[in-house]
Every structure is written in C-alpha cells, then in structure tokens.
Amino acid sequence: MKKIMVVEDESIVRLDIVEMLKAASYDIASAVSNGEKAIEATEKVKPDLIIMDIKMPKLNGLKASKIIGKKYEDIPILILTAYSQSEFVEEAKQPNIVGYIVKPISESQLLPAVEIALAQSDKMKTLKNEIEQSYIEIENRKIIEKAKGHLMTQLKISENEAYQKLRKLSMDNQVGIDIVARKVISQ
Ligand SMILES: [Mg+2]
Incomplete structure (x- = not known):
C-alpha cells in the first residue's frame, strides 16, 4: 500500500484530505502542520508521496519541498495552493514537485492527481534502475x-x-x- 504524507496547517483541510485518501485505501504515513515537521517526518516515514500546502507557519511548503528534494529526490510532491498563486509558480519549478491541487480540495481533483503522481514516480524509478x-x-x-x-x-x-x-x-x-x-x- 502506498504511504502518503499530508502537510497542511489548517487542521480541517488536513483532516479532509486524510479522510479522502483513507477512503481511497491509501495509507497515511503522517499528517503534519508545517514544513519543519514535514522534513522530520519524511526522515522517519519515507513516504511514497507528499501532499504539501504552500502557506504554512515556520517553513513554507516550497522551501520544505526544496530541502526534502535535496535528500530524497525520488519522493514526489503535490503542492496545495489556495488559488493559482502565480507568484509561486517559478519557485515551484523543482524536479520533485510533480503537480498542483487548487483549494478547495475535492475528491474528484485529489485522487486522480495522487494516482498520476504515484504512477509517474514508479515509472521514473523503474527507468532510473534500468x-x-x-x-x-x-x-x-x-x-x-x-x-x-x-x-x-x-x-x-x-x-x-x-x-x-x-x-x-x-x-x-x-x-x-x-x-x-x-x-x-x-x-
Ligand atoms: Mg496554509
């Protein structure tokens, strides 16, 4: 079962995402509320995918993604944004960021994005091995x-x-x- 980590500072949104993923039979590796905790949790649980909000206290999602990507370049990250935050697009061009989900999150948007991100990541790993x-x-x-x-x-x-x-x-x-x-x- 694929392990997913959810990083979102708004607890209601975080819970919502966790519930949607659980209902779709994904394993929640960790659910944390800021970038710093995300880095710590990544070390511990080595998730298959991270869903990461941008605007969070302490360390924002893009900075945390960059730090995680340096050590774990193979872990794909889906970024959550409140609206199409175009000012972040440039900064979000990191090789480990594989897509965006725009809030409010719906199941019909979240699940295909997760599935595609996981499938692409598997394909990349296979290719890399080959x-x-x-x-x-x-x-x-x-x-x-x-x-x-x-x-x-x-x-x-x-x-x-x-x-x-x-x-x-x-x-x-x-x-x-x-x-x-x-x-x-x-x-
Ligand atoms: Mg936020």
Whole structure:
C-alpha cells in the first residue's frame, strides 16, 4: 500500500484530505502542520508521496519541498495552493514537485492527481534502475573485453580461449565474470 504524507496547517483541510485518501485505501504515513515537521517526518516515514500546502507557519511548503528534494529526490510532491498563486509558480519549478491541487480540495481533483503522481514516480524509478543497470552492464562488458585482451597477449591464446578461461575462473570461484575480469586486469 502506498504511504502518503499530508502537510497542511489548517487542521480541517488536513483532516479532509486524510479522510479522502483513507477512503481511497491509501495509507497515511503522517499528517503534519508545517514544513519543519514535514522534513522530520519524511526522515522517519519515507513516504511514497507528499501532499504539501504552500502557506504554512515556520517553513513554507516550497522551501520544505526544496530541502526534502535535496535528500530524497525520488519522493514526489503535490503542492496545495489556495488559488493559482502565480507568484509561486517559478519557485515551484523543482524536479520533485510533480503537480498542483487548487483549494478547495475535492475528491474528484485529489485522487486522480495522487494516482498520476504515484504512477509517474514508479515509472521514473523503474527507468532510473534500468539506466543504472545498463550502465553497469556496459562497464562490465568493457572490463571483460579488456581482460580478454590481457589474456590473449599474456598467454598467446585466441579471443574465444580467453573468454572460456574467464568463464571457467568465474565458475570455479563462483564469482561474476566481471569480478574475474577486474582481477585479471589488476594483475
Ligand atoms: Mg496554509
């Protein structure tokens, strides 16, 4: 179940949002009343999504979003505004802010926004993993190529023999072929 954190200084609005989310089967990770508390709670509960009001005492929602984004760039934030506060739009162009909800909050506005934000965030995480994975694979392939080259020169063997040798070392030692290749290069 996705954990959502609600940050809103007006308790009635906060409760309203919490109730709407609960009714839609979301898990409320935390519900707090200002930006400072939001930062603390994020550390503790690591929510999947934050719904954050802009105007709040102590620390406003945009500043809190910026601070949270520096450490948790993967947590998406939906901003709540009382009206289209155009003066905030520039400041709200932060990579972790994924959308706006204009007050008064209605279920028909809140729930689709939450669903889209969560789906996009999942997609981003998958993409990021895939990119990281393919980067690692490319690096490993380069290292294996290099190790093959080393063995070919050192042992005067063919490319295929060099590869078979790496594979055998990998299986005999029960470690990845990239680890064997790194060892070969470092010798
Ligand atoms: Mg407010």
